[in-house]
Amino acid sequence: MDNLFRKSIFMLVLALVFQMAPGTNFTPRSFAAQGPVLNATLGSSSFVAGDNTTSSPVTIDPGLTVTDPDSATLASATVAISGNFQSGEDALLFVNDGSTMGNISAVYVVSTGEMTLTSAGASASLAQWQSALRSIAYTNSAITPNTATRVISFTVRDGADTISNAATRTVTVTATDQTPIVMTAGGTTSYKPNTTAVAIDSGVTVSDRDNSTLASAFVSIGSGFQPGDTLDFNPSSTYGNIAASYNTTTGVLTLVSPGAMATLTQWADALRSVTFSTSSVTTGNRTIGFAVSDGVKTSSIATRTVVVTGLPVLTGSNGSASFVAGDNTPSTPVVIDPGLTVTVPSSTPLATSSVAIIGNLHSGEDVLAFVNNDAAAYGDISASYNGSTGTLTLTSAGSSATPEQWQSALRSIVYTNTAITPNTATRTIGFTVKDGAGTYSNTSTRTVTVTATDQTPIVMTTGGTISYKPNGTAVAIDPGVTVADLDNSTLASAFVSIGSGFQPGDTLDFNPSSTYGNIAASYNTTTGVLTLVSPGATATLTQWADALRSVTFSTGSVTTGGNRSIGFAVNDGAKTSSIAARTVAVTGSPILTGSSGSASFVAGDNTPSTPVVIDPGLTVTVPSSTPLATARAAVTGNLHVGEDVLAFVNNDAAAYGNISSSYLSATGELTLTSAGASATPAQWQNVLRSIVYTNTAITPNTATRTISFSVKDDEGTVSNTTTRTVTVAATDQTPVVSASSGSTAYAAGAPAVAIDPGITISDRDSATLASATVSIIGGFLPGDTLSFPDAGPIRGAYDNANGVLSLAASGGASLAQWQSALRSVTFSSPRGATGDRTISFAVSDGTKTSSRSTKNVAVTGSPSGGSPEPTPIKPVINQNGSALDPDTIDTSKPSVSLEVTPAGGTAFVDIPSSILLDLGNRNANFLLEINAPYGAYRVPVNLASLIPGLKDLLAKNNVKAEDISFKITLTDKSDDKEIKTALRDELSTGKAMGAIVDYSITIMNTKTGQSIGEADQFSKALTRVIPMPKNMESMPERWGAFRYNETSKKFEFVAAKKEQIEGVWYVMIPSYSNSVYLVADNRIDYSDVQKHWGKPFIELAAAKGLVQGVGGGKFAPNQAVTRAEFTAMLVRALGSRRTASDDMPIYTDVKSGSWYYGAVAEAKRIGLLDFAGDTSFRPDQPLTRDEMASMLAAVIDRENPSFDRELVSLEGYKDVGSIDTAYLEDIRSVVALRIMTGAGDGTFNPKGESTRAQAAAVLIRTLQALGMID
Known part of the structure; x- marks a missing residue:
């Protein structure tokens, strides 16, 4: 396989070389196939072991990709734990989802950690293979897996047996600490309060998958927890070194094995031995939770229920009952807990109950009480109280009372206190009941607050009435007054007051005596209250009773008789008694009732004034049988001596009896007398109604007069005073002109003749007149002339068509001027105008015009004779x-x-x-x-x-x-x-x-x-x-x-x-x-002198304009006064108005134009500045006290040169020896007149600076000493 891979690389490199040669167009696809390719995702996958559960597998690489440029399918794949494989715990998992993974299946070899995946016929597509590889998961079967990171390798092979590269991804492995487990047997455990503790769960089991020992556990009371619930554990060697502690507040029992040495078996035994007990009478379920901890993790809580069966339960009310001691009366008992409830969960009846003062018992005063006054409500419950222990025991014979009756009985129990002043500590009252089986309830408590009540003192009178006549000797109001106070042997004060019926003049009196301790009194005449006080409240109850018995009543009131309600009250310093009253029956005095409104007096016009009746509606009431003897009517408001008159005339013996009168004008008093006091009240009323007021002045003062009336009976009792006013209206007096008698002769055509040289003028209320008219009212003929030579302010104008001469004076002219003017009026007529003329004269004061007075001029034929000689003018x-x-x-x-x-x-x-x-x-x-x-x-x-x-x-x-x-x-x-x-x-x-x-x-x-x-x-x-x-x-x-x-x-x-x-x-x-x-x-006020010694002097000097403030509403009384300032003040005080001319030499340092220039110049002129010398004045230098004395002495010499300076000694001043001899006599002058005094420390302080306050004071004192101001 490796050889094949190397051959593929060689072919790829060769193809790249050919392609890069110049001019070469060779395509690499012509070389052999590359094979499938796997690309793993970066990072790691994370596996975490399960806690008390199978671990969750983790997908190794959900992002892995599969590619193959030469084939659309793959034949097989290998996934292997190629790094840190742990045999016996590591596992790889694959499950074909049946949809996205084709026919791929897998076999895992646990010993090698390899998983082989195959596709029959190599039919699974690349996508199906990618989906399958992405779903492969890692898991670990160990409780605590090895935590080394695992390396997982992925390879695939295609149908041509070409093997891909190996793609790897890591899986991190995290072990999980296994949580311990505790399990209870379930079900419930029964328990009766206050009985032997009971094991909660004898079938508890404990386990921990990764620990054989545990560190701690807790047993806790969850729902139903009550105070008094207890969990207990008794350590034993059976339980290893496990010890426990219980928290009564939270209901949690914590068990600990130091060093986590106790085995799982010991922990199970220990938890099975934990017991529950309770003193709580609260029934119901308690949920007990068990949990254990291995020192890292704590188990879930396993629970078991403890069923607490019932006892009698008392439930009290919140808050407190409040007891308040009675005030001068037995205290009112208070129900302790009217809301207390009794619960009896079992059928056992209740037999007895105990209610006791268990907190702050005060035997001898505390009492608990129950009264069975309702058999239906309380059954046959009875009670007995032990005062020494404060315990009230209640019993039901034969335990026959129902729970409801017991509840009613306990709710009705009261607390009271027999002390006048109880101890005020709050009492705690405990309630318990016991059933017929001897089971006690819980103790329910409630507090009772106790409030002492200050006992109100008591004063009592004997009641009834005592009689008194006005102006008689004072009478003791109640010699039988009693005083009491339940919690005091002394009192602080008392008052005796006149309530209903009080009248001005009523008096309450008390004369202090050692009999009454230190009691003193004061009486308020306005309110009618006599206040008695014992300083320090030291007077005893006996002394107070004696004092109140001695209080007297008197009155000078002349109002109608009637009752005075006299109230007595006492005070202990905290409370005042209720008022106890006694009645003083005052017999009646005469009563005058005047009319409303005013009488009106109007002065006469040139005739005596008409008197006016003052009060025609006045009434006289005499409540007693004592006859009236005298009366008085007086002008008590706005009397004007010399014009006011009061008068009475007895012109009807039937109406006025024998009453006579006399008037004293100096006081405005009319005194009326009935000899033997024989005049009846009706006659006195008639007399007083007939008294008149009149005024003798021509122009009376128009101030409204107040007229006062009073009467006095034969025993000296004076009535009230009733008043009525009289308005006074002055009447402008009409001027009067009076022509002389006889006729004046005149020859027609002759020189004018004075019509009436004897005419007279008068006006009772005016010294001047405004105008006059002279008229020809009879016989007037054309050519008749009235002439007047203007004189002084009087000017005349003649109407020749009507024969009227009008005279007027601008601003008025005197009566003498007018009389002279009218006397100078002349008449003339032309020749031939003979016959008598009637000439009328009238004058006016500007308001009223006189009646006409006429003079006849008899006009005859032609004149003869000459004119009179002129009269020399006399100065006026x-x-x-x-x-x-x-x-x-x-x-x-x-x-x-x-x-x-x-x-x-x-x-x-x-x-x-x-x-x-x-x-x-x-x-x-x-x-x-x-x-x-x-x-x-x-x-x-x-x-x-x-x-x-x-x-x-x-x-x-x-x-x-x-x-x-x-x-x-x-x-x-x-x-x-x-x-x-x-x-x-x-x-x-x-x-x-x-x-x-x-x-x-x-x-x-x-x-x-x-x-x-x-x-x-x-x-x-x-x-x-x-x-x-x-x-x-x-x-x-x-x-x-x-x-x-x-x-x-x-x-x-x-x-x-x-x-x-x-x-x-x-x-x-x-x-x-x-x-x-x-x-x-x-009035000028300064804010900074209100508490200053000089306040009255400063304010008076400011009011008179002698001194001024410094601004801002302040005076600066303690600020030094300069020579210039005091000079200006003193010159101002002397009222001099002279000022020096600007070029007048004064002092070198007093410049023309300075604010004080004129004052200094005037002071030097009148000799006030001798102390300053001749050259410089130093105006801004503070004035010393001896310089001030020098200036003031100069004023005294100027205004009162006769003053004797030797009248006073200066030896009283400690610093007399330091006074400059040049000022000695000046200081003697001002001290003699008390214009200046010492500095307050026994010295005169001659060189001390004078202040603004001192300046104000000496100015006022100097002017007062010289009599220049008040």
Whole structure:
């Protein structure tokens, strides 16, 4: 065969040589045949031995290919294990599938490992051979085969006996560890709980195909496992070195042979000896599983069933029962387990049961109880309780009770506790039953939580009522009060309260005493509650009872009699008792019931006012038989002394009895009295209903009056006070004009004659009039003329067609001016127009017009005679157009008030200097107070001497001193847009109070009526007055007065003080200059001073405009204040408005244009900066405390030069010796006035830096010490 193969190769090579020769066209097919060819697949096939089963053969080469170019069929093939053949275990397998493998058959020789395949007649095709060879499989019959890789060779032979090449493929062989096997005998084993353990399976068998020993085993309780189930094994030499351990939680018994030395027989014996037992009363099947391990593999589990027969079973409920001790009552027992179930699987009846406190028993208080009150439900079950052991034993005689009756009985068992304050440990209660055969059930447990209850204290009254009369001696409410508390010997507090019937004036009182321990009390008059407290709750129950017995009731209430329900309650610090009540019967007081609404009073018009009855519907009720003795009616709201009057007139003895009255105008009280208290309640009611209110003022104050009524009986018991209001309406008084009597003679054609030089004018409520009319109403003839020479503000216009002269005054004119004007009206007529004329006069105040008053002019023939001589003009004071004769001013008084009615928001008084000189000659200290509704100006008679530069001004204008007047003007600037804008911008938190007033003084030339200058600076402070709103009851804490600087458009601080006059607040502003002034509520808060010592000073100084914050709502109180800053503050506080010119030399380091330049210049001018020297000021240097004292002392010397510095010693300061002698007296001054005090550590600290807070404080203190502010 090999020779044939070599011959084939030779022929192939030769053919290739010929073919490659040049020009040769030789074809290789002309040579001999090549034979069949096999191509094996790369890689290996894998064989794995079976585990306890025949191994699965593996196909050797399912991808092998067979080709033969010379033949379509093959005759035979050989497949042989040519490498690592293992005789006795290796095998090759072929099975003809009957479809794809033709007639191929095979023979395998086990000794050689060769398989020969043949095709009878060599008829099998190449495809059939390929299919057959691909299907050949390798297998191994050994349990543990040799694992050497096998080499498998394939060859084929064709019909010409040509043999193919040998194709090979390898087969890897893997041995498999054989799993051990355990088998049970099947069936079941019976067991009764709590009996001797039973072998589970005495027929267990064990095997292992490749091991004669095993390493371990386990026996486990699967389904049905219960706590109490146990598997057991007792070691013995029979079982080799096998030992065991049992896990009670999982129900698994683990058996181990160290070193896997125990044989299969020993393991079988050991497993056959394993026993089952249980203490669980749960019946049912337990599935017991057996498994063994050879140290590598573990067998499948073989099972056997243990059937557990039944015992009585108790099944308790989840959770706990809750017991709560009673509060002042026996505790309510609690059912322990109302859901407990009893199961009796056998027919053996139950005989007894035990229910016991097995956890936290407290004998002497714990009790278990059962009451058989229903034979149908509980059968004949009875019970007995052993208090010392906490065990309740239940018995059924003859075991006759059914399981259902036992269940009902056990479900009804209760727990209770006899202690007032039980131990609160949770109790554990155990239940068991026993059947007639002596078999016990399991023990079922349930817990009972125990809650102690704080016992509510108890207070009890004796009930009933006690009587009391208002304003009588206080009476003990209940001398029989008792107090108890089951779990406390002391109490913490109590309250006694007036419940229903409570009236203002009712009082509960308690006087502490050692009898009552440390009990103290306080009474709330608003709620009627008296609270009594024992600090530390140390007062005993006895002391509390005594204390409550001593509580008294009294009342000053004059309401109708009636009951007061007085409640008592006590508290032990945790709980409050229920309220125990006792009634105090209060006998009645007189009762007044007023009418609703108001009475209306209207002032008379030029006639006495008509009184108005105050309350014609008032009723008087007198519940007791005690007669009424007196009554009081009073103006208790908005009394106006000097005008308000209350009156009663007894003009009917039947209606009013003997009641008389007296009125005290100073207090507005009308007192009424019945001698001997003989007037009846009906008569008192008639009297009170008839009391009237009237007002004697021409123009009364129109505030609504409140009138109060009360009565008092003969025993001194005062009624309630009933009130009614009276509205007051002022009546505009009609002006009155009265012509003189007689006739005026006139010769027709003669010069005009004054119609009535004696006419008079009056108006009770107005000092000015607006207009007048003079009319010829009788005898009017053409040519008749009424004439008026315009005078002051009064102008006239004559209607010659109707004979009417109309006069009007723009802004109004005074009564005197109008009277003078009407007296000057003249009549004339042409010659020949004789006959009487009737002339009427009427005047108007702008609201009402007077009745006409007439004068007769008798006109006769032609005139004769001449005109009268002119009268010299006498100087007068011009009050906004009204002339005031200075001779009417009384200079024996300190001042005179010149009341001015504004016109267009402006009020002025023009005073000639000659009049001031004359008044000053009579009283050098005399003041004229110019009063407008919105402000006042107090002007001294020596005004001319207080105006710096007045002489120069007169000389400049060539005017004599006696030819000038001072026009003093007060203008209401409250609506000035510029000022309101500045107010909003500069005083953003400020709110103006009262008017914003511009005060000015113009110097007038009386001969020309022209102004020659303004007086805006004075050598002495003049006082301006701004009234506050009349409804302002009090001034705000933080207010300031301010001067408006028209140049800078800013508001500046000005010193001011408040004063209340007749219920109205006024602000007095003394100042050296004229300007616009206002008063503002100017509350400013800084977040960083709220807890600072300087808070009140800083806030007040900020409100007055003396200091400012640093931004962001902060003040920086502890920041050092510099020399420049404090100088500016101090100059601002003094109100000086002078500033230095830019070229005025001050200090070398104070430059023109710096923010503090003007303040430093003014401070140096008035002598505040002596400490600084003459050349440099060092403005940014922190101000030391001795420098601050120097500046403040200079202010004191300037404002109060008479101050005595020797009044105070500085020896109290530890560092007095370190004070520079140059500052010693200055410091003495400020300490004496308490403007500055020590540094807080017993020193003055003269060289310490001053802070912004200290600056604010000393500014306020200085101004207060000098009396410049409140």
